[in-house]
Amino acid sequence: xxxxxxxxxxxxxxxxxxxxxxxxxxxxxxxxxxxxxxxxxxxxxxxxxxxxxxxxxxxxxxxxxxxxxxxxxxxxxxxxxxxxxxxxxxxxxxxxxxxxxxxxxxxxxxxxxxxxxxxxxxxxxxxxxxxxxxxxxxxxxxxxxxxxxxxxxxxxxxxxxxxxxxxxxxxxxxxxxxxxxxxxxxxxxxxxxxxxxxxxxxxxxxxxxxxxxxxxxxxxxxxxxxxxxxxxxxxxxxxxxxxxxxxxxxxxxxxxxxxxxxxxxxxxxxxxxxxxxxxxxxxxxxxxxxxxxxxxxxxxxxxxxxxxxxxxxxxxxxxxxxxxxxxxxxxxxxxxxxxxxxxxxxxxxxxxxxxxxxxx
Amino acid sequence: xxxxxxxxxxxxxxxxxxxxxxxxxxxxxxxxxxxxxxxxxxxxxxxxxxxxxxxxxxxxxxxxxxxxxxxxxxxxxxxxxxxxxxxxxxxxxxxxxxxxxxxxxxxxxxxxxxxxxxxxxxxxxxxxxxxxxxxxxxxxxxxxxxxxxxxxxxxxxxxxxxxxxxxxxxxxxxxxxxxxxxxxxxxxxxxxxxxxxxxxxxxxxxxxxxxxxxxxxxxxxxxxxxxxxxxxxxxxxxxxxxxxxxxxxxxxxxxxxxxxxxxxxxxxxxxxxxxxxxxxxxxxxxxxxxxxxxxxxxxxxxxxxxxxxxxxxxxxxxxxxxxxxxxxxxxxxxxxxxxxxxxxxxxxxxxxxxxxxxxx
Numbered sequence: 001x002x003x004x005x006x007x008x009x010x011x012x013x014x015x016x017x018x019x020x021x022x023x024x025x026x027x028x029x030x031x032x033x034x035x036x037x038x039x040x041x042x043x044x045x046x047x048x049x050x051x052x053x054x055x056x057x058x059x060x061x062x063x064x065x066x067x068x069x070x071x072x073x074x075x076x077x078x079x080x081x082x083x084x085x086x087x088x089x090x091x092x093x094x095x096x097x098x099x100x101x102x103x104x105x106x107x108x109x110x111x112x113x114x115x116x117x118x119x120x121x122x123x124x125x126x127x128x129x130x131x132x133x134x135x136x137x138x139x140x141x142x143x144x145x146x147x148x149x150x151x152x153x154x155x156x157x158x159x160x161x162x163x164x165x166x167x168x169x170x171x172x173x174x175x176x177x178x179x180x181x182x183x184x185x186x187x188x189x190x191x192x193x194x195x196x197x198x199x200x201x202x203x204x205x206x207x208x209x210x211x212x213x214x215x216x217x218x219x220x221x222x223x224x225x226x227x228x229x230x231x232x233x234x235x236x237x238x239x240x241x242x243x244x245x246x247x248x249x250x251x252x253x254x255x256x257x258x259x260x261x262x263x264x265x266x267x268x269x270x271x272x273x274x275x276x277x278x279x280x281x282x283x284x285x286x287x288x289x290x291x292x293x294x295x296x297x298x299x300x301x302x303x304x305x306x307x308x309x310x311x312x313x314x315x316x317x318x319x320x321x322x323x324x325x326x327x328x329x330x331x332x333x334x335x336x337x338x339x340x341x342x343x344x345x346x347x348x349x350x351x352x353x354x355x356x357x358x359x360x
Numbered sequence: 361x362x363x364x365x366x367x368x369x370x371x372x373x374x375x376x377x378x379x380x381x382x383x384x385x386x387x388x389x390x391x392x393x394x395x396x397x398x399x400x401x402x403x404x405x406x407x408x409x410x411x412x413x414x415x416x417x418x419x420x421x422x423x424x425x426x427x428x429x430x431x432x433x434x435x436x437x438x439x440x441x442x443x444x445x446x447x448x449x450x451x452x453x454x455x456x457x458x459x460x461x462x463x464x465x466x467x468x469x470x471x472x473x474x475x476x477x478x479x480x481x482x483x484x485x486x487x488x489x490x491x492x493x494x495x496x497x498x499x500x501x502x503x504x505x506x507x508x509x510x511x512x513x514x515x516x517x518x519x520x521x522x523x524x525x526x527x528x529x530x531x532x533x534x535x536x537x538x539x540x541x542x543x544x545x546x547x548x549x550x551x552x553x554x555x556x557x558x559x560x561x562x563x564x565x566x567x568x569x570x571x572x573x574x575x576x577x578x579x580x581x582x583x584x585x586x587x588x589x590x591x592x593x594x595x596x597x598x599x600x601x602x603x604x605x606x607x608x609x610x611x612x613x614x615x616x617x618x619x620x621x622x623x624x625x626x627x628x629x630x631x632x633x634x635x636x637x638x639x640x641x642x643x644x645x646x647x648x649x650x651x652x653x654x655x656x657x658x659x660x661x662x663x664x665x666x667x668x669x670x671x672x673x674x675x676x677x678x679x680x681x682x683x684x685x686x687x688x689x690x691x692x693x694x695x696x697x698x699x700x701x702x703x704x705x706x707x708x709x710x711x712x713x714x715x716x717x718x719x720x
Binding site for chain 2: 001002003004005006037059060061079080081082084085086087090105106108109112133137138139140141168257258259260261262265267269270272273274276277278279299301302303304306318319328330331334335336337357359360
């Protein structure tokens with residue numbers, strides 16, 4: 001018996017999720033480059049590669065260093081890296097060890113990257129992908145201006161793999177198809193802007209977990225060549241509520257103990273320091289109970305989740321254990337040092353969240 | 361030059377905050393038992409004791425173990441602990457090492473605590489405080505029923521220190537005085553319920569950071585004997601927006617780099633994996649910039665904060681550094697392994713977030 005709260009992974013569900021996304025990508029003619037920020041765990045990344053993934057996506061140089069140390073040699077940091085200070089040197093070291101691609105959305109950032117690669121005894125090769133904004137309005141250039149960044153990169157001696165985007169606006173109810181369509185349209189404009197300038201564009205990369213379902217590769221008449229979904233190994237309450245998956249496909253839950261009960265309020269010992277505090281405006285609460293779908297997590301403190309218990313279900317006793325799916329699994333995993341792996345309900349392994357907290 | 365993002369503590373502001381709360385508690389005739397869940401750092405706890413704190417408050421057995429290891433010997437786990445499995449044994453070991461008080465809000469939990477204390481070769485002494493609900497409706501019994509739990513504790517051989525509550529409903533605009541009044545009224549009912557049953561009640565413990573300002577001890581005609589504020593060493597954007605403090609009293613900020621700028625959208629590299637995803641309904645955004653009060657953090661991803669930049673202030677250049685106050689500093693600190701201590705803007709120390717992730 002393990003003290004609660006902890007994060008448990010159902011290995012059977014995880015494997016089914018990995019297999020399904022790999023089959024989907026293959027069927028659509030897309031290379032799969034999963035985003036490892038979700039699991040931060042070399043063990044899960046190895047399984048993703050075993051299912052046919054071509055490499056990994058990371059968010060930070062620190063995450064990429066952890067996965068390079070674990071033997072992964074084809075990495076894409078899908079982030080507009082600002083290569084200054086110690087980070088410049090770290091990036092150069094990393095690029096000398098693995099096949100590295102990084103994101104860029106400005107001429108100035110591209111210049112910094114080139115200087116970082118040239119600062120050692122021998123210049124180190126680095127590829128960029130131009131980040132474009134497909135409607136999420138975070139980082140990224142307008143699609144038609146992708147060639148300006150690509151040309152700047154070629155001018156300073158960097159390689160250009162192509163273009164990428166993150167359709168974050170597909171994380172909303174009913175927005176999945178629309179998000180995927182906006183993503184494909186923006187990527188096509190960006191790719192054509194490179195091709196019109198005589199710049200090859202072998203990589204056209206997109207695909208959040210919600211939009212991945214609607215993405216098509218060239219073999220199916222689509223524009224994408226590569227998918228970068230993150231959440232799909234685990235899924236979470238958000239994906240359930242968005243309709244991307246059903247509750248049976250949620251592989252990671254927080255196991256928590258009932259510590260207080262009054263009327264129909266059930267309080268468990270997993271709070272925002274275990275589940276994360278994420279709550280989109282459309283979410284029904286601060287997480288969901290896959291086995292009690294009518295329950296609602298109506299309040300969350302650091303070490304308490306307050307559950308409004310459905311009248312039709314018997315109230316759990318003090319001391320009993322409940323499983324909660326976090327709203328956003330990436331942030332929940334980043335709070336844990338290890339994941340408890342279960343098969344048929346029995347604990348079979350511990351996986352290290354090796355890149356936890358590697359934010360720089 | 362340190363790579364961003366990281367959490368920086370301004371030592372001068374921290375010391376001023378520690379001194380001000382200690383003076384406030386002394387002036388009101390209240391013992392100060394700060395909640396260490398906020399900083400999770402023995403270095404800061406030592407400073408709190410140097411300023412006159414009588415002991416520490418913790419949220420979990422795991423946190424208490426870390427502070428016991430660091431030499432702190434008077435600990436209150438202000439949480440309705442369910443003492444089963446390995447946790448029962450851990451709690452007994454802890455109670456044999458330090459003066460320990462834990463929360464309880466049911467006869468059943470009290471029975472579990474007593475069994476845990478009796479399970480070794482020699483029984484170990486443990487004190488409880490009865491948790492009461494002062495309007496936050498999380499854990500805690502109704503105030504008038506406090507004596508039922510206290511009597512049950514005495515029946516099974518535990519000591520009873522008194523009663524406590526957490527006025528979490530004081531974390532809302534204009535709710536501070538009302539929260540403090542509800543807290544005092546509920547604690548008075550609970551204390552009197554013990555006294556009427558002939559049970560001494562030396563400890564009457566309350567006080568969130570917002571309600572602490574309005575709390576009074578017995579020497580000032582109030583009912584409280586003890587305050588347990590957590591956030592006050594650092595403060596945060598929530599306390600600023602609630603009016604508990606002004607921006608000058610915020611001692612902890614995330615230092616971040618501008619990685620993308622378009623129109624008046626400024627994107628920095630501190631996202632929810634650094635700031636936490638907390639956002640109360642009344643908050644103006646996902647954090648605040650103390651030096652640019654008109655700026656608003658309008659969107660937050662894991663590694664991006666999108667700032668709507670005020671027209672009257674010059675846009676920051678790519679690569680420049682900005683400081684952001686998290687909405688809820690407790691959750692931001694729990695994401696970091698260390699805090700960077702600065703004096704007059706220069707780095708002077710690193711403090712370990714030793715109890716980070718100790719949720720069990």
